Amino acid sequence: MSERVCPWWMGPLLLNPLRRWTVKPDRLLAPYVREGMTVLEPGPGMGFFTTVLASLVGPSGKVIAVDIQPKMMDGLRQRAVQSGFADRVETRLATRDSLQIADLVDSVDLVLAFAMVHETPSPERFFREVAATMKSGASLLLVEPAGHVRSEKFAAELEFALSAGLAIAASPAIRRSHAALLKKP
Numbered sequence: 157m158s159e160r161v162c163p164w165w166m167g168p169l170l171l172n173p174l175r176r177w178t179v180k181p182d183r184l185l186a187p188y189v190r191e192g193m194t195v196l197e198p199g200p201g202m203g204f205f206t207t208v209l210a211s212l213v214g215p216s217g218k219v220i221a222v223d224i225q226p227k228m229m230d231g232l233r234q235r236a237v238q239s240g241f242a243d244r245v246e247t248r249l250a251t252r253d254s255l256q257i258a259d260l261v262d263s264v265d266l267v268l269a270f271a272m273v274h275e276t277p278s279p280e281r282f283f284r285e286v287a288a289t290m291k292s293g294a295s296l297l298l299v300e301p302a303g304h305v306r307s308e309k310f311a312a313e314l315e316f317a318l319s320a321g322l323a324i325a326a327s328p329a330i331r332r333s334h335a336a337l338l339k340k341p
């Protein structure tokens with residue numbers, strides 16, 4: 157099911173301010189994030205959403221950003237420092253077989269998976285690993301680019317999420333995207 161991983165040199169392009177014409181990170185995320193939350197962001201790239209998440213969780217919250225490419229993580233760390241949020245952003249390096257988040261069981265309030273699940277080698281394992289980190293009542297906002305991911309493929313991803321014990325709570329309208337808000341009962 158996996159496709160080619162977005163190359164690290166695309167990282168700066170994903171930070172392009174023009175992208176805000178399609179998706180406004182603060183407006184997208186504000187309904188889901190509260191101060192003090194622990195947010196998990198798998199596949200953050202160089203952090204288009206990460207600094208907004210860090211701003212919204214405030215000084216008592218944290219964002220755990222997990223990417224498979226060290227150069228994406230380097231860019232993200234630099235951006236977190238420049239934004240003054242380095243102390244709220246933890247970075248981790250995933251491997252092909254694991255997101256390296258087994259220690260986060262039942263501790264995460266919100267997961268943001270934006271344009272990344274289709275790149276993982278096993279979406280089935282992805283949802284299993286991520287669901288285990290979520291507290292009861294926590295949310296996962298899943299967004300996939302409609303240009304890359306066909307509706308059938310998105311539906312298959314949702315089936316894996318349901319198999320991992322999550323439930324579909326809403327289908328937010330996000331331009332040029334498939335999206336679902338999933339909840340852990």
Ligand SMILES: C[S@@+](CC[C@H](N)C(=O)[O-])C[C@H]1O[C@@H](n2cnc3c(N)ncnc32)[C@H](O)[C@@H]1O
Binds near residue numbers: 162
């Ligand atoms: C298309 S980029 C999206 C980046 C960011 N979410 C955004 O929307 O700006 C996909 C990101 O997922 C990461 N990724 C791909 N496979 C991964 C995996 N198995 N584990 C963790 N990160 C992964 C890539 O390295 C890349 O940074």
